Amino acid sequence: MRTSTGQPALTGKRATSQRRLLLDLILQNEGHLDADELYRRAREQESTISLSTVYRNLKLFKELGLVDELHFAEAHHHYEAKAPAQHHHLVCLGCGKVIEFTSPLTERMKSQIQRENDFTVTGTEVRMKGYCARCQTSHTE
Amino acid sequence: MRTSTGQPALTGKRATSQRRLLLDLILQNEGHLDADELYRRAREQESTISLSTVYRNLKLFKELGLVDELHFAEAHHHYEAKAPAQHHHLVCLGCGKVIEFTSPLTERMKSQIQRENDFTVTGTEVRMKGYCARCQTSHTE
DNA sequence: GTTGGTGCAAAGTGTTTGCACTCTG
């Protein structure tokens, strides 16, 4: 369908059908995707696309600042469209669900840390792990 | 030398020389190590130790809660002895230096997030990226 | 003595790369 979300800046890069498709899929998706999931979804629309193309474009999007790469505890990475607002992640160790949250405290922490360490902080990432309401029960200790 | 740091809980697990050596190295080291670095250091004292043994024991230590596994942007993992006090990481994108810090704000954030999401948070990890004092200068924009 | 742990080599992941072909600009 090639939703053409009025795609942003592929500045100077060629807009191939594969590239546009991948970017659309990422922008449309409101969670995170790993390379393989993205590959699977892309293949539904363009069956000949290759996994290398997925990786190459993810790398490009990252360089262009269009997506963020997330490193959870798994061996592979997750990618998400660069958020307009900064948000963080709360991961349920029971069911794997990922909740995104924001907190004004991160901003305060950032300025505190910058001051104390004489650093310029360009990015903050908070990750909490635990058990969601449902998994708490089944996980009674 | 087998510094015998009065090693903690290998509860029920066999205390092989390799295992004790690895644990010592991790406990003595006040940074993070990746598997390969640990392997290299271990080999200095026990030249026949194998990389599989390193991995198997890192996995074990993790399960026993003796070390934490860190996921930076690299393809491989870093491990550090479980800290008595929770701390976080500030990574310089210029020189790669990693500074550890603590902040009372993380505790507050944790309770806020738990409350708001009906979650039991068991671990919090804050990672900030930016440029240290020295690298800021060379990185003038 | 059992059997958990080891070293080795071989297999598995997730990711990257060399090459010849294709299509965008």
Added chain:
DNA sequence: CAGAGTGCAAACACTTTGCACCAAC
């Protein structure tokens, strides 16, 4: 129509596993 981008297969880096032997309990 030049060269950026692609598909494919082969190469990579890191991690795990099967097996026969060894040593901790």
